[in-house]
Amino acid sequence: MQIDPTIKGLPPSFDRSTGSNNWKMMQLVEQPIGAGEKRLDMLLKMRSLDTAEGGFLDRIGNLIGVYRGQMDDDFYRRMIYARLARRHTDGTINQIYDVVSVILSADPHEFWVRPLWNVTGEPMAIEVLNVPAIYIDSQEKEALLLDQIRSSVAAPTRVAGIGFQKTVKSTLYYAMQFQTTQVIESTMSVPQLKEG
Structure with missing residues (x-):
């Protein structure tokens, strides 16, 4: 049985x-x-913010104060996480690294946050450089990224810009030209004077 x-x-x-x-x-x-x-x-x-989709994700975003617009679920989720991370930031360079890496879901070693005081002498300005362009595929996402970074820095600090890095695969042809010089040695015969 x-x-x-x-x-x-x-x-x-x-x-x-x-x-x-x-x-x-x-x-x-x-x-x-x-x-x-x-x-x-x-x-x-x-x-759960990690697994919510569609209208459920919209409700979570509305509670936090992030509105979808034309974003897909994945990028919208990252913007919600960025808003949450921004609430806990103190505006330091390390915190900016954290916010950008949350927005892009990227490793902080893939981009560079550079203070401009040692480049241009402007004491309260930063720029974000070498952001891999694979994370941003539209101008709307680029504008949202810039907006999130601007609102994450301390009050008087200015975000001068964001520089994207695009990797292009292509074939590179190069040519080399060699120039040879030929040294011709000539011997000259000098007439000798005879005493006489």
């Missing part, structure tokens, strides 16, 4: 085999519970 795991807890005096009336009754009770658990799991996933 095979005992089904759903009715395993019944005492041995009851028929616990698959297909018995006890098994059928447990299936009737278990089906709505299983469906409810699936719905609950789905709702829990939609409440």
Whole structure:
């Protein structure tokens, strides 16, 4: 006799085999519970910022103060994370690295935040350089990135600009020209004077 795991807890005096009336009754009770658990799991996933999609992600963004516009779910999620990271920033260079890496989902070693005091002498200005262009595929995302960085720096600090780095794969042809010079040695005969 095979005992089904759903009715395993019944005492041995009851028929616990698959297909018995006890098994059928447990299936009737278990089906709505299983469906409810699936719905609950789905709702829990939609409440999480990591797994929310569509309208659920819009609700999370609206609570935080980030509105979707034309962004896809992935970039919109990153903008929400950036807003959350921005709330905890103190405006230092290291915090700017954190905010940009959250926005782009990039490693902080892939770009450079440079203070301009040692370049142009402007004490309260920065620029973000060498941002890989693979992370930004539209001008709207570029403008949103700049807006998020500007609002992450300390109040008097100015964001001078963002420089993107694009990697282009192409074939490079090069030619070399060699020039040889030929040294010709000539001997000149000098007439000798005879004494006479």
